[in-house]
Amino acid sequence: ATSMHVYFVKIWQAIDNSYWFVPSLMVSAVFVLSLVTTAVDSRIGSQWVEDLHWLSANGPAGARAVLSTVAGSMITVAGVTFSMTILSIAQTTSQVGPRLMNNFMRDKANQFSLGVFISTFIYCLLVLRTVRNAETESPGDSASADLAAAFVPHVAVFVGVLMAIVSVGVLIFFVHHIPESMHISNIIARVGRGLNKQIDSQFPDRIGEPHREESGRPVKSGLPKSFYSDAQSIYCTGAGYLEYIDGDELIQLASKHDLILEVVSMAGDFVTEQTVILRASPSHRIDDALRGKLSALFVRGVQRNATQDLRFQVNQLVEVAIRALSPGVNDPFTATNCMDWLQSTLENFAARKLPDAQRYDHEQKLRVVAEPLSFGCFASLVFDQLRPYVVSDRTASMKMMEMIGNLVLAVPTTSTRRMLARHACALRRECRDALDDRRALSSLDTRYRSLLRLLIDEAHRAQARKSGNWLPTTERDMHGMPCR
Secondary structure (H helix, E strand, C coil), X not given: CHHHHHHHHHHHHHHHCCCCHHHHHHHHHHHHHHHHHHHHHHHXXXXXXXXXXXXXXXCHHHHHHHHHHHHHHHHHHHHHHHHHHHHXXXXXXHHHCHHHHHHHHCCHHHHHHHHHHHHHHHHHHHHHCCCECCEECCHHHCCCCCEECCECCHHHHHHHHHHHHHHHHHHHHHHHHHHHHCCHHHHHHHHHHHHXXXXXXXCCCCCCECCECCCCCECCCCCCCCHHHHCEEEECCCCEEEEEECHHHHHHHHHHCCCEEEECCCCCCEECCCCEEEEEECHHHCCHHHHHHHHHCEEEECCCCCCCCHXXXXXXXXXXXHHHHCCCCCCHHHHHXXXXXXXXXXXXXXXXXXCCCEEECCCCCEEEECCCCCHHHHHHHHHXXXXXXXXXXXXXXXXHHHHHHHHHXXXXXXXXXXXXXXXXXXXXXXXXXXXXXXXXXXXXXXXXXXXXHHHHCXXXXXXXXXXXXXXXXXXXXXXXXXXX
């Protein structure tokens, strides 16, 4: 069961990242459709077409001409659209980074468009093979032989023409969709929405249950003192990036064999055969078979993905911002767009109640210890990676200071606000060394002092949260905000 579940996850990830799955389903559907429509034609004959004066009946030659024209044009259009997609992806990923390529490959609109063109082509080929002319039973005596009836699948041909008309509409949609999907703002928004969605779905999911006292309140509990002296290290069985950890099966195995497990590696880490992924205690209960089962719960791949790795999607937005601030691109407004979405995800993350590191089974026995991704780690991924590139640009540095101030208003605890203030202090200090614009430095200092006031003055913080802004009036005027 463990292997089947892991393999299912692996296969689903491959399908989700593929460009061929939706077109393949559509081709399979039109194969069935061609059989159905030709069977209907064989059953009802062609008399119904002659009774409809507004519908011209095709002979075998006309049906072949129609189907051949549609099939030839559709395969040409499919080749053109595929070339447009690959060219657009190549140009866009060179600007925003190759790690965003999977986002384009997963675009269902592109997959559907290609599937429509290929399906129409395949359908016309399948119907074309059923068209036949009238033939004599005895080729040598055509004058006296009875003619075998010609077969023209009028219903199937009519459906093919309708599919060609629909394909024209899909082509128009595709021409509109490609530049829209490649627009940098839409790319950033897709990654930001995906990250928020992943946060929403990931943090309600928990391994096991929290430990509870009789009052029902969760309590914290650490590892037993004898854990490390009696624990056995379990190594990875191969090299690659951890894509998925089957937490439910992990706690079931721990409960079945009466083990305590400490998860050392997390999704997104690169592991090798020398990397410890688990520590298990007591060691005398672990044999080679169990060791193999535990290792199999850690699914590896050649690249990181967003299945359980929130850091990967954060790095995608950070990478776009860094590229935008590079001297070759010099696009600070794209960087500020990335910071807007990073602020949204940080606010979303701050509102979540993180699971306890210690997880228990139904009998309230400690089974798994796995440290969750903290807000401080999440914030460090953003600010520590972006800050060296932001400090040399006036617009980006102002935006980051504003972003930190907005987060100070949003986070619930004093310790988190102090951590954000340290990031603001580091930003101000590095900007002093990198920026030559005294006016920009003065404005940054003003924002920094306002941020510190938010930190230490609870009444001011409550008022700022109520009014919706914390920037001084002069700062709001400088950035196009209404004067009060």
